Amino acid sequence: MADLELTNGMQDAAAPVMPDMTGLSDEDRALIEKYSHTFTGTFAHTLDSKGRMVIPLAFRDMLGKTFTVAPEFDFKSIAVYPELAYVHMRESHDKALQETGNPERKKYLQWLDAYTFRAQECDGQGRVLLPARLRQIILGEDKDVDIMGAGDHLRIAVRVKCEDQLMDFIANIDSVLANM
Numbered sequence: 001m002a003d004l005e006l007t008n009g010m011q012d013a014a015a016p017v018m019p020d021m022t023g024l025s026d027e028d029r030a031l032i033e034k035y036s037h038t039f040t041g042t043f044a045h046t047l048d049s050k051g052r053m054v055i056p057l058a059f060r061d062m063l064g065k066t067f068t069v070a071p072e073f074d075f076k077s078i079a080v081y082p083e084l085a086y087v088h089m090r091e092s093h094d095k096a097l098q099e100t101g102n103p104e105r106k107k108y109l110q111w112l113d114a115y116t117f118r119a120q121e122c123d124g125q126g127r128v129l130l131p132a133r134l135r136q137i138i139l140g141e142d143k144d145v146d147i148m149g150a151g152d153h154l155r156i157a158v159r160v161k162c163e164d165q166l167m168d169f170i171a172n173i174d175s176v177l178a179n180m
Contacts, residue, residue, distance in 0.1 A: 037062060038149065038151055038152070039059060039062060039148075039149030039150060039151060039152070039153060039154055040149035041056075041058070041148070041149050042146050042147070042148045042149070042162075043056050043146065043147050043148075044144070044145075044146055044159060045144075045145055045146070045147055046143050046144050046145070047130070047135075047139075047143040047144075047145060048127075050129065051129055051130050051131075051132060051135050052123075052127040052128065052129045052130070053127060053128060053130065053145065053147070053156070054125070054126050054127050055080070055122055055126055055127070055128050055147070055154075056147065057126065059080075059147070059149075059154055060122055060126055062082065063080065063082050063122075063154075064082050064083065065121060066083060066118075066119045066120065066121055067080055067081060067082055067083060067086075067120055067121075068080070068081045068082075068083060068086040068116060068117065068118050068119075068120065069081075069116070069117045069120050069128070069130065069131060069134065070086070070112065070115065070116035070117070070134075071111075071112060071115050071116070071134065071137075071138060072138075072150075072155055072157075075111075075137075075138065076138065076157070076161075077138060077155050077156060077157035077158075078130060078134060078135075078138050078139070078155070078156040078157070079150070079153050079154065079155060079156075080120075080128070080153060080154040080155075080156065081152070081153040081154075082152075082153070083118075085152040085153050086116075086118075086153075088152075089152075089153075093105065093108075093109055093112075094109075097109065115131075115133065115134050115137070117131050117134070130156070139156075139157075139158055140158070142158040142159075142160070144158070144159040144160070145157060145158060145159055146158075146159050146162045148162070
């Protein structure tokens with residue numbers, strides 16, 4: 001598999017390793033701890049014939065035993081959330097809906113809920129089954145995907161689209177940097 005997992009049970013290369021914190025200030029320790037739970041990195045995978053993919057070991061450890069599989073915010077990729085990150089995201093939408101009463105947000109949440117799958121787990125081989133309907137709507141027939149860290153969750157997207165987006169980003173990097 002492309003995720004660098006070793007057969008002897010050692011963690012893959014993306015596994016978070018806590019640095020030696022000797023001599024660090026409390027503020028620096030807090031920063032390291034805060035970002036030690038951030039999903040980072042990109043791995044190339046191919047879905048098997050049943051729509052399963054291996055979740056890299058470092059990501060599995062951070063996801064926990066159960067997690068949520070849902071559309072990404074823009075419905076152009078699949079998000080995999082640790083349970084706590086999912087409920088925080090969902091709660092922020094509920095609060096915004098209560099404050100604004102926006103019918104478009106209500107419609108958005110109806111579709112988000114329709115394609116959200118809670119209490120998902122990896123099997124004994126570290127694979128997750130991406131729900132068929134969600135897979136069909138977002139990934140289409142593509143089997144080659146990238147699984148990427150996206151801060152508080154993972155993002156699964158069609159590899160070719162990711163590569164195109166990266167090339168566009170790099171082509172426009174001067175503009176991006178100038179506007180930061």
